[in-house]
Amino acid sequence: MEKKVKYYLEISTVLFLLLVLIPRFLPGFDNKKIAKESTITTDMIFVKGGTFLMGIDNEEDDEKPLHKVYVDDFYIDKHEVTNAQYCLFLNEIGNQKEGGTFWLDIADLDCNILKQAGKYMPVVGYDDHPIHEVTWYGAAAYAKWANKRLPTEAEWEHAARGGLKSNVYDYSGSNDADSVAWYEKNSEEAAHPVGEKKYNEIGIHDMSGNVWEWCADWYRKDYYEKSPFENPTGPSDGFYRVLRGGSWGSEKYDLRCANRHYSIPKESFNNIGFRCVVSGVEVEKILKEKK
Ligand SMILES: [Ca+2]
Ligand SMILES: [Ca+2]
Numbered sequence: 670m671e672k673k674v675k676y677y678l679e680i681s682t683v684l685f686l687l688l689v690l691i692p693r694f695l696p697g698f699d700n701k702k703i704a705k706e707s708t709i710t711t712d713m714i715f716v717k718g719g720t721f722l723m724g725i726d727n728e729e730d731d732e733k734p735l736h737k738v739y740v741d742d743f744y745i746d747k748h749e750v751t752n753a754q755y756c757l758f759l760n761e762i763g764n765q766k767e768g769g770t771f772w773l774d775i776a777d778l779d780c781n782i783l784k785q786a787g788k789y790m791p792v793v794g795y796d797d798h799p800i801h802e803v804t805w806y807g808a809a810a811y812a813k814w815a816n817k818r819l820p821t822e823a824e825w826e827h828a829a830r831g832g833l834k835s836n837v838y839d840y841s842g843s844n845d846a847d848s849v850a851w852y853e854k855n856s857e858e859a860a861h862p863v864g865e866k867k868y869n870e871i872g873i874h875d876m877s878g879n880v881w882e883w884c885a886d887w888y889r890k891d892y893y894e895k896s897p898f899e900n901p902t903g904p905s906d907g908f909y910r911v912l913r914g915g916s917w918g919s920e921k922y923d924l925r926c927a928n929r930h931y932s933i934p935k936e937s938f939n940n941i942g943f944r945c946v947v948s949g950v951e952v953e954k955i956l957k958e959k960k
């Protein structure tokens with residue numbers, strides 16, 4: 670190699686390393702925070718708080734009674750968390766054990782994330798597919814890493830129903846399941862890339878179908894009979910965590926906004942994923958700090 674070329678390459682390597690490394694040691698530099706600010710404006714939907722009707726009478730027992738609930742303002746992910754997003758988290762934090770199982774069941778043949786040369790990456794063609802084979806713990810850990818949290822069951826239902834702009838559809842965004850959801854009739858037995866179906870009244874995709882979504886709450890069948898009116902957060906303990914929305918393998922009936930389902934938090938399946946929320950007050954705080 671010519672001396673000049675070699676010299677240039679060495680200088681550019683040093684410059685590159687300085688540019689990458691120096692900001693990490695400057696005060697106030699916080700990768701995660703920056704990620705969070707940008708994702709709030711581009712990847713999250715503002716859901717105006719207020720009073721809405723949660724549940725439904727005359728369907729499954731755990732959905733009754735129809736009752737008034739108030740929730741505060743919050744932001745919710747426009748899409749289910751994807752394999753590409755989950756890999757960013759795994760490459761920073763690792764795949765840890767919690768509750769007796771790994772956050773991501775990477776040994777399961779259905780899992781669309783691989784570990785190669787110590788790095789997690791989506792299987793080719795699966796970047797934009799929703800993460801699945803993830804436990805409730807794995808969902809909650811991702812949310813915490815992203816400075817977000819899992820939605821309460823009440824927040825999830827308020828958002829799925831279209832917030833204060835709700836048209837009171839059966840499914841999130843329509844009474845026609847095919848226009849808004851991947852489910853047993855149209856999915857060909859697999860999840861699809863997020864955001865391909867029509868969004869709901871306030872711009873959120875795939876709340877009905879594609880993958881079930883873990884919520885923060887413990888599940889209890891009779892919870893609605895005596896749940897608090899304001900910002901309910903579920904029973905104080907339990908055995909199952911709440912799942913919402915139905916999946917690519919569900920019957921239409923399970924896609925309903927009011928439908929409730931549940932699973933054991935340390936278990937993972939090829940039809941369960943999640944999305945995250947941030948409280949409105951948290952976002953205000955971040956925006957104020959930015960000014
Ligand atoms: Ca979903
Ligand atoms: Ca149900």
Ligand SMILES: [Ca+2]
Binds near residue numbers: 777
């Ligand atoms: Ca599994």
